[in-house]
Every structure is written in C-alpha cells, then in structure tokens.
Amino acid sequence: MSILLDDKSAIVIQGITGKMGRFSARDLTAYGTRVVAGTAPGRGGLEVEGTPVFSSVAEAVAETGADSSLVYVPAPSALDAVLEALEAGIRLVVYPGDGLPVADAVEMRAAARARGAAFVGPNTPGLISPGKAKLGFMPSFCYRRGGIGVISRSGSLSYEVSHRLTQAGLGQSTVVGIGGDPVKGVNAAEAVAMFDADPETAAIVYLGEIGGGDEYDLARYAQGPGAKPVAALVVGLASPPGRKMGHAGALIGSRADSHAAKIAALRAASVAAAETVSELVPALRGLVGTG
C-alpha cells in the first residue's frame, strides 16, 4: 500500500510535448511508472518518448484507461486543463506549477472534491510512492520504499529530507508535496488522514514552515486516540515577521504563524518536532528506532 499512487496507477501527462512533459515521460517511465498517454490539444496521433499523444484527456482515458494525470501547462491554462482531467474521470490530478492565481486553486480544489477525486498542488514537485511509481519531478535517488509517510509544503526540502531518511535506512511509503500555496488540493489534514488509513505507513513525517495553519491540524491529529507516531520539521526560525518568504503561504502575520508557536504546539501534542533540518532524523529515530 501507499497513498494516492501505486504501481497500478496509469498516468497521462497533459502537455507532454513541452520540455517538462518530455522530461517526465522519460523520467517516470525509467522509474517504472506506467505512463500510458500524453495529451496536447490538436496534436493527437503523435508519439513522445514512445507514449501515444491524444488531443483530449477524454480520448486518452477512453483509449488507455489512464486514471492519474500530471499537468504541465502554464498558469493561464491550468484551470482548464485540471477541469478537463476531472471531467474525463481522472481520479488523481497533480498540478506542479507555481504562480497560479489563488481563485483558480480554489476552483480546482472544489471541482476535485465535488467528484470525489484528489487534486495535488499547486506549487509542488508532485508525489512518489518509492519503488512503485512517481508522479512529479523529484530526483528519484533520494527515495526508497518503506514505512514513513512524508508530507511536505516545500519541494526541495522534501528531496533533502527524503535523502536523509533514505541514507538513514528509513524508507518511505509515499512522499507527497502538498504545495507551498495557501489553498491546496490535498491539504495537510487530508494527507495525514490518508496516511493514517494506510497499513504500510508506520509513522508520519511532516515538513512545514512558518505561516498558515496546517501544523495545527497536524497537532490535532497527533493528540487524537490511536494516532500514528508523528515527527515534524518547521523551517523559518531565522525569517523575520511580516515578510513573505518565497512561498505565498510562508508569512508570519500573527503569533500563531511563527516558528516558536508552531514548535510549541506540535510538542504539546507529542509530535517529535525538529527546529532545524539537522534535528529531524534523530527526532524520528526517537519514535521509530532504526526503521
């Protein structure tokens, strides 16, 4: 098991003829992911990296049985592409792009929920279930299969931490980048619930940052009965208040947004909370031993 994505997932890459689309067609396939189709409006009939290209997601689904989508289109076309995938019956849609208007993220999230599908993004590298499949552009060597479920608001930080976990012998069930924007498809609380229900996941690692309330949702979970062990990293202790640190969501606007307040709340909820990236693996080891 794993969450959202496994070796049975059949992938369609929307925008497969672009630079990132071609790269992922190669890279996902090399990882053993079942890439069954690509789309590019008006360019059906082509082949990219051995993958058949269709003009619409509906055609791709009908011809190949695709059930998961990775969307590489620029922000102005993203809402249309994600809605097209959902209406074609795709169950998992990843939009990695950043710079998406928040109103469009709100619509994507609502549309996915209305159909009982999952939308991951925006502003994310995607997700990977190590040893099974990847649906994004994270560097594959950072991951190995195991029992740690990882949730991250930041892409590059998730590579760094997954690499450390892998080197420490702590493999991962799924690593999901929920994205750095304030409004997310799958949010922290929802990802936690999925890992909680996943039998392969023994412990949860959460990579958070200043700003937003996701860390408090995590604390609520950890305090509940029967919660799986949780370790968390919060970055931004050196960030001054009132300044947006790259991510639209990474802003200390109130006391609850701060590094200190989040660490305190997580620790009060028995989460093994790391104040810097160096402390995370030791904190997790304290929970799960050597894995």
Added chain:
Amino acid sequence: MTRPRGRAFYSPVLMLEYEGKRLLRSVGVRVPEGALVGAAAEVDGLSLSYPVAVKAQVRSGGRGKAGGVVRAEDAGAAKAAVARLMASAFDGERPASVLVEPWVAAERELYLSVTVDGGAGGFVVLVSPRGGVEIEGGAPPLRYDVGAPAAFRAHRLREILAAAEPDAAVREGVVRLARLLLRLAATRDCTTVEINPLFVLAEGALVAADAKIVRDEWAAFRDGEIAALIAEDRRHRPEAIRRCLEAGLMLVPLEGEIGLISGGAGMTMAAMDLIARAGGRPACFLDCSANPTPAGYRLSFDLLESDPGVKVILVSIFGGATQMERVARVMVDIVAARTARKPVVFRLNGTNAEEADETLKRHGLDNHATLEGAVAAAMALAGGGR
C-alpha cells in the same frame, strides 16, 4: 543588504485606500464621495461640505493611531491638514496623496472582511460587531468558512450573525455586503477585501469608511490593474531588487554576512535556519528556482558581490526540475569570469548530482556533501559570525 522600509515593506499588490474604495464602489458598496489631492492648494478647487476627514494615502496599518487621519472643520483647517500629512512619513512611507472625504457620523462601527484561508480551502468571511481600532485587541471575529465563492449561503451567514448582531436590518446589510465582497474577490482576484471600520449610519445604512484590498499578484496576466500595481511598485524599489524581481528571483533582503543563493522556499529557509543556529546571519532570502539560468545566477552573484555586508557566498541548491549538471557548468563559468574575491561555497545536490559534482571538481571547486558542512565552511570563511 539594507532592509527596505516604507512602501517596499508592504505587498506590491496592497491597494491604497482610495484605490480600494474605487473598486468597492464599482461593485455597489456604498463609500463616502471623496476627492484625492496632492497639495494643499488643490483643496480650493473641491466642493466640500464640512467637516471633512483628511486621510493620508499610505499602506501602513497603524495610520489612524499615527495621526494619519485628521478631522477638519473648514477649508483652512483642511489645507493645513493636507500640507502636514503630505510632509509626514508613516512607518517610513511618505503619502503619495491625501483623500478628502465628507465626515460621516456613525452610530457604531463594524468589521467585515473576505480573505483567502488555507483552512477553509478558499475564502472566509470575518465579521465583528465591534470594528475600528478595537478589532486588534477584542474578541476574535465571527467566522464563516465559505471555500469556493459558489458555496456561499446567505442563510448560513445569517445563522452565524444571529448570535452576535441583534439588529436584523444590519444583519441583512452585512449578508448582502459579504456576497458583494466575495464576488469582487473572485472576479477581480483579491486575496483580501477588508472594510474596517464599516459604519452603521443612524438610518441603518452601511458605509465603507476604509478599504484594505490585497490583489493576487499571480493574476497579473489577466488583470491589467494588478499588472499596473506591480509595475508601479517596482519603480519604487532599489535597482538591484528591481532587477531580481524582473528576473523572477525571489529576494527578501536581510542584514547578514552570508550571501545565500538557494533554490526552493523551504530549502532556502532551512539553510537560513542552519546559518542562524551556527551563529551567523543570512544576507538575504534569495530563491533562484523560478529562473535557474545563467542570467538568473549571474544576477544573484552581482547582487551579493556588490553588497559590502556580504563576506561569503553560499550556493545551496537541491534541484528536482532543475538539472544540476547545468547549474554546475553555470557556476564554473561565473567563478571563472568574476574579478571579485569573495569566497564561494557550493553545495549542489539533486537531479544529475553526480555529474554536477564531477563538473565542479574538474574545475577545482569543492562541492560539500551536506548542508551542515557547507554552512560550517561558509561560517569559517566569514570569520565565525558575530
């Protein structure tokens, strides 16, 4: 690197009060009929009924408490107030103009806002029966988690208001306004539309006495007004920062000695935190992941080379979509071409990291295996921090 004060501290897409009120009026929200002036003499040309409110147009939140709003009983007093406000600074920001409005007699003041909230998965409506400056220290506002604008239900908001607002006419007015603000936020890409105070007049009418509207900078491609706000903001930034913004580099200047060039917001903060824990100070938050090109990295180097406070440059990148062997080649070129002698420390990892490592080593450059090792090396070269 000097930390910006004044308007550069605020979001480029935070509108001034008069801009926000113009937007509110356009969707049918009642606002006082004011006039904008840039000098005291312009007051003579206005047809006003006194008293008036004379209001400095600045982004600073504490404007009222800082004396930025003045009541004037006649034209002489209004002119004096305009002259004084135009010569003042509020949290480092000089007003570009002054708004002169009829003084509105309020029975009481409410608070109403619509804002983006991650927990709600979209928009929330916040209402407080006590607005104005009291909102800061008072009870938290009533909260209606709407999510997508289409999910707004007047009867839900009515239920929430019933507990705190006894006046049915005011409740209905607030419900009507909340829907207008949601529609404005959704159609004109606003992340916050805040009316504080929202005046209740004697006859029960609601008037927006102030407006704080934040637009969504990512929607500039479809809204010329947002693009204009960003362009105007850039004109007021120091040249180095303007060049970074135009190149898509995320830059927040700080005041330290470690010039950090990084990729990805989370990794940038993680590296800053390790620098701080080692007793050092990052010179900046500088995230190049949106423009990992020779031009982007060269600009980052130029910025840090020219900053006298920066003692060492630390390049820390863990690339996913960014092909690291290309980054390594760019770094080799930059180092070969530079005349400045500030030491540079590298930690490159991620996609194609092995080739990146080889490229650096072939050109005599060290690539640190860990972030901790790179930070320690940078600290040593900077002289051990403070």
